Amino acid sequence: MPQRYRVSGTSKVFGFEPGKTFERELDPVQEERLLQGGAIKKVRPRPAKKSGRSKAGSADNKE
Amino acid sequence: MAKFLIGKGSVEISVNGVDLTDHTQNVDNPKQADQHDVTAFDATAHEFLLGLSNDGCTLNFWQDFEPASVDATLGPLQGSNTPFPVVIDVIGEKTYTMQCLLPNYTPLSGAAGEPSATQCEFVCGDGNGWVEGVSS
Numbered sequence: 064m065p066q067r068y069r070v071s072g073t074s075k076v077f078g079f080e081p082g083k084t085f086e087r088e089l090d091p092v093q094e095e096r097l098l099q100g101g102a103i104k105k106v107r108p109r110p111a112k113k114s115g116r117s118k119a120g121s122a123d124n125k126e
Numbered sequence: 127m128a129k130f131l132i133g134k135g136s137v138e139i140s141v142n143g144v145d146l147t148d149h150t151q152n153v154d155n156p157k158q159a160d161q162h163d164v165t166a167f168d169a170t171a172h173e174f175l176l177g178l179s180n181d182g183c184t185l186n187f188w189q190d191f192e193p194a195s196v197d198a199t200l201g202p203l204q205g206s207n208t209p210f211p212v213v214i215d216v217i218g219e220k221t222y223t224m225q226c227l228l229p230n231y232t233p234l235s236g237a238a239g240e241p242s243a244t245q246c247e248f249v250c251g252d253g254n255g256w257v258e259g260v261s262s
Contacts, residue, residue, distance in 0.1 A: 072194020101193030
């Protein structure tokens with residue numbers, strides 16, 4: 064299952080510039096090596112808000 | 127056809143997905159095969175047969191201990207039997223990709239007052255050697 068990552072170092076990773084995020088299904092060993100080297104960080108998905116609890120006009124309702 | 131100049135914008139080097147172009151000083155990616163001497167008594171010159179391909183890659187890097195740079199990328203790869211991709215992208219022309227292993231790695235090498243560089247010899251780790259593709 065693809066995961067979301069952020070390029071956290073100063074080098075491009077898989078062609079993505081530092082600071083950019085990308086989604087990819089990485090081999091676990093390759094992922095571990097890249098995480099260990101500080102090249103990428105995992106971007107954890109924000110937990111979904113429960114419906115009906117967010118206030119009208121809050122950031123969640125904008126867009 | 128124009129002669130090819132290695133330099134900015136012409137070649138990109140990545141190891142295990144990390145772009146190390148800005149720290150690469152030298153590249154060699156020989157495509158080679160084992161050669162077996164099959165000379166017999168009736169020959170007046172050596173006769174060879176070529177065997178398995180024995181592709182490899184030698185990259186020289188200017189050392190950098192920052193996260194996600196040279197040492198952080200190469201250190202975890204040394205000594206592991208899990209292959210990782212080395213990609214040489216001749217931009218706009220072709221790509222060379224090989225699943226590699228890194229038997230040896232010298233983190234620190236150089237004399238006093240000189241920049242530290244490390245020479246890495248990558249060997250093929252999956253039996254396919256260099257795989258050519260088209261550069262985007």
